[in-house]
Amino acid sequence: MTTILRNIEKHVSLGRSETETLLSFFQNIPVSKKELIIHQGRLCDMLFFVESGSFRAYHLNKDGKESTIMFAPEDWWVTDMNAFLNGTPSLLSLEALEDSKIYAIGRKNFDLALDKIPQLERFFRILFQRAYIREQLRVLDNISLTTEERYLNFISKYPQLVQKVTQKQIASYLGVTPEFLSSLKKK
Template sequence: MKDLILKNISKHISLDCQEESYFLSLLKEKKVIKKELILEHQQTCNYIHFVQSGILRAFYMDSSGKESTIMFAVSDWWITDMYCFINQKPAMLNIEALEDSSILQLSKDHLEELYLKVPKFERFFRIIMQNAYIREQLRTIENLSLPAEERYYNFINKYPEAVKRIKQKQIASYLGITPEFLSIIKTGKQKNSFS
């Protein structure tokens, strides 16, 4: 299973066998069951997580209990509450497993050790964080400028293998629309595919 994370890393940096072994020794493998929270609001955010299998969801819950999905992480993705992880602050987000999942966790302390002992990991995580920032900026622009239907089609393209495994209510909260409106969009899409 650790081949997947090494392949993920090799997209941006090359490691020798010793560096690979050292990196893998810092990871903690964790199995999580469906609906389990691996991070809860106000808990200290100590880990960045790599998804080996399954799907995770990061969401914000307001004081009235309304959930807004911030992101999904499928196999081969990284996820955390980045602001809180970097600054070691209480979490603003919750991260839950949407299905039984397997993750690899890297602690903040181990990440700092990694930067010192294998400096090229600074490059790797800089690229990961840049890509995450770009993705969120584009998502914000989409939410401000595109109709909900187009945002839904973009979502399908972004998460093609997971769209059938994620609840409609969670997809709607990611898109910033109601589940009922998402149903109307999906019904319209089905009608168009038969014409």
């Protein structure tokens, strides 16, 4: 069974014909390391599922400062949800951290799939509910913890990721400079 079906069937079950319908909406795409699948400033009408590999979403501000918004490991759904939903230019770029494989579905097919396969409403309801909780906990982290606490949280929460990403990227996820993170680690 494909990884994407296994992911969906964690929360809802689909019949055979629904399965086929669903898969017909997705394209399977290989992505090589450092390739961007979302470009900041452009429109983004694709939702992605990471079959293998991993990604990093970041934002560049006017001064060229880079902020990492999220990491997307294997078995993860990812896009610039704001751009995807509202049709506004993307605030993020999404870059492959390694050679990866993704499934992609366009906005129109996404809406179609939700109409044709009612269980998907529940699936994505649960997915977004959890995503919301995760982001809200991160906001709480950001405003209530010290940088040191947040760094320790990060490495204990995402030990696999720590192998794949640079310290500069972790710093930009925490919202501090790489120099400062480096000096924190010395302690």
